[in-house]
Amino acid sequence: MAPVVAAVEPFTSLLKRLQPQDDGLGDDTGSTDVKPMKAHRRESDPAAALAAARHEFGEYGGVNMSIEASITFTVMEPDTMRRLFAGELGPERDDLYIYSRHFNPTVLALGRQIAVLEGTEAAYCTASGMSAISSVLMQLVGAGGHVVASHCLYGGTHALLSSFLPRTSGVSTTFVDTDDEAAVRAAVWPGETKVVYVETMSNPTLAVADIPMLVRLAHEAGAKLVVDNTFTPLVVSPARLGADVVVHSVSKFISGGADIIAGAICGPASLVNSMMDLQDGALMLLGPTMNAKVASELAGRLPHLPLRMQEHSRRAGEFATRMRRLGLRVTYPGLPDHPHHDRLRTMGNPGYGAGGMLCVDMGTEARANLLMHHLQNSTHFGLMAVSLGYYETLMSCSGNSTSSEIAPDDRARAGISPGLIRVSVGYNGTLEQRWAQFERALAFVQQEIPDAGAGKPCNAV
Template identity: 85%
Template sequence: MAHVMAASELVTATIKRPFQNDDDNSSNGNGNADGKPKARRREADPAAALAAARHEFGEHGGVNMSIEASATFTVMEPDTMRRLFSGELGPERGDLYIYSRHFNPTVLALGRQMAALEGTEAAYCTASGMSAISSVLMQLVGAGGHVVASRCLYGGTHALLSRFLPRASGVRATFVDADDEAAVRAAVRPGETRVVYVETMSNPTLAVADIPMLARVAHDAGAKLVVDNTFTPMVVSPARLGADVVVHSVSKFISGGADIIAGAICGPASLVNAMMDLQEGALMLLGPTMNAKVAFELSERLPHLPLRMQEHSRRAAEYASRMRRLGLRVAYPGLPDHPHHARLLAIANPGYGAGGMLCVDMGTEDRANRLMHHLQNTTRFGLMAVSLGYYETLMSCSGSSTSSEMPPEDRARAGISPGLVRMSVGYNGTLEQRWAQFERALSLMQQQQQQHPDRDAAAKYCKV
């Protein structure tokens, strides 16, 4: 495969240190010390950064990059193997590879594109979002370390921090209101806290993290700020706001097809290199390897991610506004009365809206289930399914699904009510067609409420 032109300020170096900042090499003004072209500056707009980074050609001049599907790689001379393992040779020193659990040309190319998207020095793509999160935490925190985390997180991440890591490695986590700077600072344990962990938009309540504030708190404590940006690719760039590491479940908006499981870690070159260390790297030794064919598929979808996110956001904003006018209790950061609306405007990248996620609180799980039943089975507005970022609208009752790993008292503290319906707004069909389907389903709910008033007496979900 031809040389990949990077958009972020990095060039690949050796098999042990494949990502290297420009500052590591002297330059003669026309290129780096090794004669390679200087890395391009980071673009402020994620779409521009992606366009600058994506310039691969196939092996025979194809407009799409080639897929290197090999698990292992041959060498032409016996001594080359020794030089590969010693770091003298590697992907950018001889275009040589050892084994795809370490580096694969196709996966490496996707990593450069993800680094460009998030404005980081480097990125490594993994087999799932949870493998990205767990590998980062195991690398940064270490046995017996401490994490300060938002109390409202994806259920799998909450279980990882509250149950698995304490049992497996003695890691302890303190869950706090991440919006309360004093509480976050008070939770920090001097000399022990290694990571502050949040989501850009909390899953599922859609609280917007104050990333600049959290970065200050983390750095004052000598810790790293790790941000899960799964809900808001393109919309927010956490690394540009002070985050040290950005993680993604690439399965969601970035993939867009609900057909791929994948993750990504975007951060400093030093971190990615350390995680790929042959002796101590979490990625190298745990082996959450992305398949090269998956990397190719994802690379083909990245160019239209900006357009997809704009349409997800446009429809979510319109639906949220109309739902509010109907009297529904809706949470969407793009609405002016959302408590974090001004914050999102301050940190968001212009032109991509407020994201494609919204929540409707139906009060009880029974009401939530009845609404979703009509939306899927009667009017065909969307699908009852977990995950997000699909071109069809996906919906689930968070308390009994993706947040069910959290104990009831933790869900209550996080603001996850029993009737909270999380919607990932799709863009298939016309907006008016889908809205008519939503209104019809809601009308059926209102008719049932009138026919069975005792059933819905506990909590109104809609003005009637």
């Protein structure tokens, strides 16, 4: 190959050349070849795996990796360009790049970290969560293919599967209760079903998918299991349970700042490479490219994701327990009487709790709106806003917001009540301060609607 020569060799290249890389795989050889991260790691805790991964240094030895802002990359010999486009050379094997819509060094480094976090061989970071989801489905399903999906999904994903892909690609989807093994098996079309699609924890009802069961059914049908793990990073590692592909809206818990739109696709290196194919790769040709500056910012947030998830979970669990004592209809998988409590404990990674999301069902939209009004405007408990994973508590009435794309009958079938409030529990302020604010807001509601807090405690999933 004709090497790319720089006037000053980057510090990272020197490190790769002079010393073995301890990436936690236990096979350090000192080779200068940079391999994709592999799924079978010696660390089962995702935070430990992340800490054991190769640290990307800055060009001159900075403790933070450099931002490669260039969109295009030079070569020193004309034939190198031809070999790059022919796939003979590339970023992982030779540290050679073509164009940032294909691969960018900073974005690739973030992808390695997220792959380690999820326990997959590779990952590719995208411009949004929906771009990650849509690109994976278009790549795996193809025109005229069939998908089996949970009947309770984020509204945008539901619209993609029920409206957009049928119209543009002839893709059909059968929506089922994915907790019902017989229903999933009956929904599969032999030879035609390409993907079984679920969320680890359903948005917004917080049902917990039986990932090992769905892996088995998908693979029996020759299909891939794709899991959206946006609600539960670190809490559950779907790929370690057998899922083929894991997608994220990185905008949520992974980012944590409500200031970045981003997504990620985690899976085999063969999938990422196929999606970046110059001729028919969904990522390459649709172009949902992450900006290198965004990737650098996100890389700086990953190390404290475990601490943030632990506190999100701790507070959500405490609030859910106290809400239950008040007689509110609260759904939280960490509560012992949640129908999937034991399942989550079995599948989950120890030490990260049951996640930072809970639901309070006020019965009617009017009651839900009144409670949210007082929580934001009277006591300052949280903010009325969609999204999740922020350090402030965020709340929305799912039926008229993030699940509004789903038809009313389908919402009812999925267990999305008109009065269901989805709450992303933040961690700023003290727990007792925030709980006092919640109680005051509920008191205001009960003054206006005396029976608003009444009702048998239940977990309607």
